[in-house]
Ligand code: SF4
């Protein structure tokens with residue numbers, strides 16, 4: 001993929017004011033997330049993000065439902081009738097219902113084969129700070145920019161609220177704040193990391209599920225973690241967004257998940273839309289020439305008719 | 306079931322009801338009512354999601370603004386092309402209304418664009434930089450170049466109609482050269498104005514837009530030509546409207562063929578163009594465009610009334626196409642199925658390829674799809 005066809009805003013080669021800084025990011029290890037939402041709260045506190053609706057959704061313990069203009073960290077809760085990896089003993093005992101929290105409504109007849117199986121997946125989602133960031137590519141005003149840390153940030157004094165970045169993001173991260181007119185999303189605490197502090201969510205996370213650091217180092221740490229989990233029998237552990245060859249060139253904020261990404265509300269194979277933009281311009285150019293030629297043809301045809 | 310966001314300022318918006326079925330798979334057939342019943346006709350694809358919530362954030366554009374802007378921009382661009390042809394073949398009765406129409410349409414389209422901004426007072430930020438990776442930036446510059454040309458062409462045409470020995474007529478004669486230059490300029494930029502809106506929509510993660518990027522510009526160009534032909538037919542004297550009738554037929558044919566091909570090539574995402582509001586709009590567009598083009602071609606030469614009716618139908622058809630495309634996109638973004646299922650299919654196909662190609666080599670990179678997990682259900 002030619003970088004120059006899509007501008008110079010990609011994260012891989014550092015650019016900007018000549019400052020060579022390592023690219024910073026998040027590794028969110030959902031296998032240790034306890035769903036305390038300290039990250040959501042810390043993010044709101046530090047960044048003065050307004051409330052995002054006092055809503056009861058019935059989606060397990062999730063009442064924020066997804067990332068948006070007023071939710072920059074979002075903890076997903078998924079209840080599954082499936083044994084945790086470490087519980088896959090294969091010992092062949094008949095399952096005994098211990099009265100643990102169960103999936104399903106009271107009175108539902110549980111399948112005896114899966115009786116007692118229960119796992120609760122929790123995952124703190126955030127802007128991926130993509131290597132090839134669609135939001136940044138399509139922003140007509142330059143409000144979105146790539147920082148010296150390789151992160152993607154909106155300048156709220158420039159954004160004119162055209163809303164183009166919103167459907168461009170393949171993850172559904174950035175969104176427009178209706179009563180404000182502009183778009184908002186995670187800044188990876190641009191103000192904090194510039195001062196050598198870690199982002200508020202990572203600072204607040206009690207289990208180190210959210211880890212902040214240099215991306216290269218985080219990727220190594222994550223690979224080791226997956227290996228360890230596999231060794232302990234959690235065969236469903238896999239990394240999401242850690243591969244620099246994926247559709248967005250690798251995410252600056254990547255995850256260790258315990259199920260397929262779509263279960264967490266993440267796209268399974270996102271591709272930055274601007275990858276196809278050169279081809280789009282080609283087709284559009286052809287169509288424009290068709291219109292010009294068609295206009296000439298119609299003018300000539302119109303003589304005789 | 307709907308819940309609303311109760312804020313200190315009162316109730317803010319409504320969120321769609323959702324079923325708290327764990328494990329994410331949407332319970333089939335649960336979403337009856339609320340005007341989306343036609344969804345049930347489409348078999349649910351095998352896909353998983355987070356409580357049926359969309360993966361993408363929803364398009365924040367208002368349909369009357371942005372679909373209206375697509376329609377008006379197309380009408381303006383194609384009108385300028387036809388106007389130049391009319392001007393140079395001695396059809397002032399056709400060139401005049403087309404030039405005026407182009408100016409009004411482009412004015413309306415810019416107004417719609419500005420109106421849709423969250424911060425309209427910052428619309429000039431659109432020209433803060435030149436950014437080829439952003440079709441909206443490219444489009445802003447196109448409009449900045451095209452708008453004045455369309456204005457100059459229309460103004461010169463008006464001035465040229467002033468008669469008599471006075472100063473006004475002299476002004477009209479003096480403006481003839483510049484007017485012609487502006488007409489040519491607008492005709493050259495017009496096709497770009499009419500086309501760039503296709504990449505504008507397609508350069509997003511919205512499945513029903515992105516997946517159609519090859520055909521969408523041709524749909525838009527055809528629709529634009531049909532609309533401009535309709536305008537010419539409705540406004541010009543029958544004797545001069547020949548090119549408008551031809552443009553309407555050519556445009557309608559191109560639009561319908563390209564739209565059919567686009568829907569076919571999109572696979573399951575194409576159903577967003579057949580169902581719901583988008584489906585109704587696309588069907589209306591087909592009917593109106595076909596009827597308008599046929600009426601124009603067969604009766605437009607004989608009857609002024611038939612020409613006017615055909616023109617109106619063509620204009621309405623073109624608008625329906627743009628609104629239909631817009632709503633197909635919003636529908637495809639609102640349902641996680643259209644995001645997840647094609648991506649999952651892509652992963653599965655790649656996995657199958659790798660398995661077939663690599664044989665037993667198990668050493669893979671740490672990609673998301675490495676470790677097979679039993680799918681929760683079939
Ligand atoms: S996740 Fe979305 S908002 Fe974040 S950098 Fe990528 S494209 Fe932009």
Ligand code: SF4
Nearest residue numbers: 139159160162163165
């Ligand atoms: S809404 Fe703001 S940040 Fe998003 S593309 Fe438009 S100007 Fe850029």
